[in-house]
């Protein structure tokens with residue numbers, strides 16, 4: 259993309275917050291109108307505009323203007339998603355093979371017989387989720403997905419909620435591709451291989467990859483033995499999420515996902531080609547407003563419900579338990595004994 263356009267987009271992004279606040283009372287469409295006028299954007303025709311901000315039938319959720327509104331779907335996917343589609347994963351099997359622990363430890367969990375789980379679970383309420391982060395223009399969703407799962411199991415095991423370092427994973431998990439993508443499983447394998455993961459305050463996020471500043475001799479605050487994968491069905495995912503936050507890959511490229519503001523996002527409104535291109539963390543599920551998965555994203559608090567999405571459950575949910583063409587199993591870290 260031309261440098262001039264990039265500068266314009268940055269200005270647009272900076273202008274977002276104030277224009278959005280001022281227009282809060284206006285209708286959503288009105289706001290979009292204002293947005294396009296303010297930022298000097300015009301669309302090809304009414305059809306394109308409608309496509310970009312369609313009304314969408316009987317939706318159980320709302321779309322809104324956010325900092326991603328003015329990006330094309332392609333620009334958006336390129337900058338804010340980027341899961342691990344950069345190469346053929348077989349070359350990375352070594353670290354994964356060592357730390358991918360056999361079996362599924364929650365396979366015999368009966369959610370109906372365990373206290374409260376049928377009413378849903380929200381790991382935020384149980385103190386196992388830190389504030390929503392913003393990955394910025396760096397495709398390291400995989401690192402934030404792994405970090406949220408690590409923060410969860412660390413709190414559940416030690417009772418201490420601590421922000422952990424996505425930057426350490428970005429810089430040091432060499433089998434991932436930094437801002438160009440990666441897999442949470444490789445991040446778990448890295449954490450299992452090395453000294454664990456340190457805190458965000460010791461190794462803060464910088465929105466760009468740097469050289470690794472965590473040496474093998476150092477000891478992180480959270481260490482793991484490895485990870486396990488969840489069988490590719492939503493019942494198994496619920497068994498796991500009932501016990502800890504779980505990393506998942508998701509189809510996040512579509513316009514509606516990008517502009518999601520609140521409500522329960524409908525699973526058949528994910529992007530059409532069901533391309534798994536983003537990684538997030540499931541930090542609960544619920545039954546009010548219909549069954550949903552509670553997703554923690556890493557796009558800041560301006561997206562969705564303060565950075566979270568409630569995603570319709572029991573519909574293969576935007577690929578989090580696989581699509582017809584491609585699957586990446588959900589996975590969770592297993593603490594050292």
Ligand SMILES: *[C@@H]1O[C@H](CO)[C@@H](O)[C@H](O)[C@H]1NC(C)=O
Nearest residue numbers: 313314315316317318524526
């Ligand atoms: C919305 O719901 C109504 C009543 O259930 C139905 O008749 C209509 O076809 C639905 N519209 C869309 C666009 O799905």
Ligand SMILES: *[C@@H]1O[C@H](CO)[C@@H](O)[C@H](O)[C@H]1NC(C)=O
Nearest residue numbers: 343344345346347348349350
């Ligand atoms: C991945 O595998 C495909 C098919 O075997 C091959 O065409 C492609 O070049 C490979 N990509 C990389 C990055 O090695």
Ligand SMILES: *[C@@H]1O[C@H](CO)[C@@H](O)[C@H](O)[C@H]1NC(C)=O
Nearest residue numbers: 360361362363364365366367
């Ligand atoms: C689940 O139950 C089966 C049958 O009793 C048993 O073989 C298996 O080891 C159990 N799995 C776990 C993780 O405990």
Ligand SMILES: *[C@@H]1O[C@H](CO)[C@@H](O)[C@H](O)[C@H]1NC(C)=O
Nearest residue numbers: 387388389418419420421458
């Ligand atoms: C995590 O970091 C954020 C931002 O610095 C801070 O507001 C929050 O209190 C931290 N959370 C914990 C549990 O330390």
